[in-house]
Structures are given as C-alpha cells and as structure tokens.
Amino acid sequence: GAGVSQTPSNKVTEKGKYVELRCDPISGHTALYWYRQSLGQGPEFLIYFQGTGAADDSGLPNDRFFAVRPEGSVSTLKIQRTERGDSAVYLCASSPFRGGQDTQYFGPGTRLTVL
C-alpha cells in the first residue's frame, strides 16, 4: 500500500517568509510525528498527534512553529518568519497506535533551505 508522503520534497525560501510542509500518513494510522534533522544530527522530535489532537508538542523550538491535523489524517507543519537556522530536513512518520513499541513509518522528508 501507499507509504507516508511529504510535499514538497524541497523548499527554498527567504528569511522572514512563511512556509507550510505537508504530510500524508498511511491510511488508518492514528499517530503522527514530526521530526527535524539538522546537518550532522539525528532526527529531533517536534510534535506528536494522536488523532486530531497534539498529544505532545514539547519539541517545537518556539512559537514560530505550529502544526495541525484537523481531520486526523493529513498534517501541516507551519513555520512563520523563517530563520536560517530552520534549514533542515523535516520528517514525518505515522504509526498504527501510540508509538513506543510500534514501528514508525517515515516519509522521505522535506528539505527546507532558508536563504
């Protein structure tokens, strides 16, 4: 079946602009995660949804970052007033239930470059 998809695959923007990154999880998966991988680092947790609600948003670095999942499926990560330090690969993952022991299935990521 279809895996996790993310769009766009690449996004180049200018400092100060607003961007939206989209994630389409595997159909039926209730848990959805956003991670960010900066150069030389492992993926770092941003936010976790269980259904429509954000169960844990403790990884969001500041209030410029926001994510929604209004119908419990597609999720959008929104970044306001982008900064050069936001440049990274943004990964989305979904899992059938609550994560932890469940495999998280990852999308290919969106590479964000802020000039």
Add this chain to the structure above:
Amino acid sequence: ILNVEQSPQSLHVQEGDSTNFTCSFPSSNFYALHWYRWETAKSPEALFVMTLNGDEKKKGRISATLNTKEGYSYLYIKGSQPEDSATYLCAFAYQAGTALIFGKGTTLSVSS
C-alpha cells in the same frame, strides 16, 4: 536529558566484510529500541523494534542484539554489499505514546 549515542560516526568497509555498530541508551525507563536504515534521497526504513533484554533479531544479513540492563544494542551486517551503504539510526523510547529519541547515526560506505 535522555541521550542516545552511536558509534562509530562513520566507517568504510570492503564488499564482503562483516561489520557492527553500537547504540548506547539510558538503561533506566527502557521501553523499546528501534533500528532504521536511511539511504540518501529515500525514507528511513524500519529494520527492527526490540523490547526485551536479550532480544536478538535478524533480517537477511543484518541482525541486532539488545542489552537493556547495561543500555546498549549492537547491529551486525554480515558480508557487506554496496547496497548496504546507508546511515543506520537507532532510536530509544522510554514509554508508550512518546516520540523516539534518535542517535546521530552511523554512516556506512561499502566499496566493491
């Protein structure tokens, strides 16, 4: 702060060599340990989820072991092939319903 360490950071082997990597994680509050393989321009691919001390898992030429008491896991690749070239990530979960805490990965390069 929960930290996951992987070593080595990178290595280069010849086709046919066997190799192994280490993942160290907090031994307290253990829930699960995940291994992923991430090839350039592709999605990270799940290899194993390990939950019990002493677990050993195998998938083709790749296997992994888990020691939760001392907080480490080994990933072994037998007879490396060029297609094994990738970054291998381990990730730790300390309870149900939480996100994974990743190490920085080990980047493997296999020459033919």
